[in-house]
Amino acid sequence: MTTYNILLFDLDGTLTESHIGIIKSFQFALRKMGIDEPKAENLIKHVGPPFQETLNNFYGMQPADVDKAVGFFRQRFKEKGMFENELYPRIPSLLEKLKQEDKTLVVATSKLTAFAEGILRYFKIDHYFDYVEGSNLEGNTKAEVIQQALIHFPGVDKKDFIMIGDRNHDIIGARNAGIDSIAVTYGYGSVEELKNAQPTFIANSVEEIERILNVSFVK
Known part of the structure; x- marks a missing residue:
């Protein structure tokens, strides 16, 4: 794998x-x-x-x-x-284990960067992330957000990256950037939408993200 x-x-x-x-x-x-x-x-x-x-x-x-x-x-x-928001169950455990394995974690979102950073602080998970790449005031496309995130890692092989998201914009943006993707079905995109976007993997739960990434949850 x-x-x-x-x-x-x-x-x-x-x-x-x-x-x-x-x-x-x-x-x-x-x-x-x-x-x-x-x-x-x-x-x-x-x-x-x-x-x-x-x-x-x-x-x-x-x-x-x-x-x-x-x-x-x-x-x-x-x-x-x-x-007016809450974390999905076991997300903190997943992030903790990934950091224990020295993974570099990035948020790539269509939200304004300042809003995204505020939400991460509110849930006390901001320390897990090395970068937060959000939208500018004009509203970047998700493909543009992903491309901007990759700029932080010059010279890194595209095989080292994977994008994890719940809408076809995430999956299509990842493919356009030349990186793999995990489509999560527990979010806001339909299964049909995500399958049509042709992700590398599909995960129906946070536990399945863990299995795809080959990590074990912190209890």
């Missing part, structure tokens, strides 16, 4: 179950823009991809309105939404 030394983790839907805060902030932003979307189930499919992309593709907003809506979203998310 390939040994991966640098592991890139998505945040929402991979490390944390974050949809409540994201959806409430999404609803707040939409209301401010005159759009009423009271049903959370209509929005959960949008957890993960860049907010700007959703506003443009699904709500037909023009750039100026996208910028306004993003501002409203970030306002509520910073105040409340980022804390």
Whole structure:
């Protein structure tokens, strides 16, 4: 089995179950823009991809309105939404064991870097990560985020990397960067979406991530 030394983790839907805060902030932003979307189930499919992309593709907003809506979203998310969130079970144990094995851990997320860093601190898992690569204010694509994360490791063989995420953006971005991937099905992407993206591996639980990476959980 390939040994991966640098592991890139998505945040929402991979490390944390974050949809409540994201959806409430999404609803707040939409209301401010005159759009009423009271049903959370209509929005959960949008957890993960860049907010700007959703506003443009699904709500037909023009750039100026996208910028306004993003501002409203970030306002509520910073105040409340980022804390309406919880870690998936056994994630801290997985991170602890990986660090014991001297793995380099990176968060690669479509969230603003500052928000991602705040969430990691809130859950007291920030010390496990060597880098946090997030989106800029304009909203990078996930492929761009992954490419930026790899810049921290010049000269390292692509075989040393693996991306772990729950949406097709994670898997496609990894493939475009030339690295392997694990698609996790316990997050926000459907099994069909993830299979169609053609990941290197599929994991249905954190325990299966452990088996793929060939590590043992800390009890």
